[in-house]
Amino acid sequence: MRYTVPDYYKKFQCLAGFCPATCCAGWQIVIDPKSLARYHKVKGRFGNRIRNSVNWKEETFLQYEKKRCAFLNEENLCDMHIEAGPEMMCATCRKYPRHIEEFENEREITLSMSCPAVAKIILEKQEPVTMRTAEDDRQEEEAGFDFFLYSALQDTREVMLNMLQNRKYPVHLRMAEVLALAHDVQSRIRSGQIFEIETILTRYEKGEMALIRKLCAEKGRVHAEELLCLLDEWEVLDEHWKKDVAVWKQCAQSLHPGNIPENDKEQMVVYYLYTYFCGAVYDGDALAKAKMAIVSTLIWEELCRAEEAQKGEILSFEERVELAYRYSRELEHSDPNLNQMEVQMNTREETSFPRLLGILAARAEVDRNE
Numbered sequence: 001m002r003y004t005v006p007d008y009y010k011k012f013q014c015l016a017g018f019c020p021a022t023c024c025a026g027w028q029i030v031i032d033p034k035s036l037a038r039y040h041k042v043k044g045r046f047g048n049r050i051r052n053s054v055n056w057k058e059e060t061f062l063q064y065e066k067k068r069c070a071f072l073n074e075e076n077l078c079d080m081h082i083e084a085g086p087e088m089m090c091a092t093c094r095k096y097p098r099h100i101e102e103f104e105n106e107r108e109i110t111l112s113m114s115c116p117a118v119a120k121i122i123l124e125k126q127e128p129v130t131m132r133t134a135e136d137d138r139q140e141e142e143a144g145f146d147f148f149l150y151s152a153l154q155d156t157r158e159v160m161l162n163m164l165q166n167r168k169y170p171v172h173l174r175m176a177e178v179l180a181l182a183h184d185v186q187s188r189i190r191s192g193q194i195f196e197i198e199t200i201l202t203r204y205e206k207g208e209m210a211l212i213r214k215l216c217a218e219k220g221r222v223h224a225e226e227l228l229c230l231l232d233e234w235e236v237l238d239e240h241w242k243k244d245v246a247v248w249k250q251c252a253q254s255l256h257p258g259n260i261p262e263n264d265k266e267q268m269v270v271y272y273l274y275t276y277f278c279g280a281v282y283d284g285d286a287l288a289k290a291k292m293a294i295v296s297t298l299i300w301e302e303l304c305r306a307e308e309a310q311k312g313e314i315l316s317f318e319e320r321v322e323l324a325y326r327y328s329r330e331l332e333h334s335d336p337n338l339n340q341m342e343v344q345m346n347t348r349e350e351t352s353f354p355r356l357l358g359i360l361a362a363r364a365e366v367d368r369n370e
């Protein structure tokens, strides 16, 4: 089995009681079968508390005011951890903020942007992210796993990450190039010509950027505020988020250009692309995954721009981090929202290939003139 982690993986440290947004509130924590069985057997007063704090039908922890987990105490610490130790916690809590994508003989382990400590690590990183791998002797076979497609997706993602980290070009132009590559790769997946993907990758590696510049001659809108409408169709996890989105949508109409460092955008798009792109091996939809990474970055940029317009001053690093983890929570802590976004990538005019290319081209022009 091969294990891959980003180079910042070991930097993570939980902020515990100092966390500005605990991970023990706002979403349903699903309990794995092994932990449920363990909770049945705990004796004494704490055993009773556990049994009274679980929704046994839904297999989740009960929540109290503001969707706080039944074990989250007033100091924002976990009573289960304090009373019974980390081994008593369920798999979700033990694992978070680690996020694991599973493929045959491969585990890609990332840290979730939805954790404030992680969002800070990712956005403050100035060097391009690299991945570290380790292997052990474990072997597994997954019925029906399309290894041929998986290898092509891995190769494609590697080329995409190289493009995204090529700092010779404005970041929006790099994103446009990734979008165009995803579009070409998708057409080969659709027609079953996976073997042709290698040729496409070579073409892009040799400098497809010139072609993208030509494609980008058709400029779209400088601001991507229309993308905020996608959020209206998502399940709401945090009521404050819903209210804030309504305000941001108003403020995003302003022509305020926004002051978001190129580095933040690169780290953001790399995070989403790396985490989700190879999942296309299970549904064949590589273009939707690439669009999700690009659209997530554009939406976050719009949120930062709108927030700046509202405040009338440039956002601090901490404020950009906050918008990054709040956006990630709404998207990544909800399977319905992840599914909905993928549907939106295929069905909404705002996320069509020409429209996104237009937005990126217009933004790249602004980047160049700044």
Ligand code: SF4
Pocket (backbone or CB within 6 Å): 013, 014, 015, 016, 019, 020, 021, 022, 023, 024, 096, 097, 114, 115, 116, 117, 118
């Ligand atoms: S969100 Fe991150 S920093 Fe905050 S309590 Fe959870 S793991 Fe710790």
